Amino acid sequence: MVHELRKVITRSARETNSRRKQNSAPMALSTAPISEVLVVAECWQIEPDAETIIQRAIAAAAELVMLTDDDGIRTLNRNWRGIDKPTNVLSFPALQPTGPRGPGDAPRMLGDIAIAYETTRREAEEERKPFDHHLSHLAVHGFLHLVGYDHEKDQEAETMEELEREILSQLGIPDPYAERMDD
Secondary structure (H helix, E strand, O other): OOOOOOOOOOHHHHHHHHHHHHOEEOOOOOOOOOOEEEEOOHHHHHOOOHHHHHHHHOOOOOOEEEEEOHHHHHHHHHHHHOOOOOOOEEEEEOOOOOOOOOOOOEEOOOEEEEEEHHHHHHHHHHOOOOHHHHHHHHHHHHHHHHOOOOOOOHHHHHHHHHHHHHHHHHOOOOOOOHHHHHO
């Protein structure tokens, strides 16, 4: 159930969304992303900076980030992946149109990211990390999935984790894997 729906979207984002409906094509990496943050669970209300954290963490962001709860993400995980349990973040890449891209085409939609509050909060506490650092990490992790990175194989995981470290470092966030490597 949606308790509250807040959209973070600028006038230029609305204009771009309107153009996107006309034609979607691959987005140049230098193009500033347009992120829309939907808060659909009341538990996020105690984190007033969550939307700002997401906007900052995804400098080259997905089109939609959904801040949900464990029940909501469990439903997504069960329906889309056949895994009946909550997780911290899910990414859903968008289908892309085929055909050549024209010079005036709008950026393509990358897909959606969903982040579960309770799991994110619990993991941050268990790992003794600031909530905003962990939330930033999950947003970056979800975004990297949308642009084609994965961690199914060891080499893929190493590549993805190194990129996460670099991006988070630019945000002043310490290596999220450091403690895990020291354990």
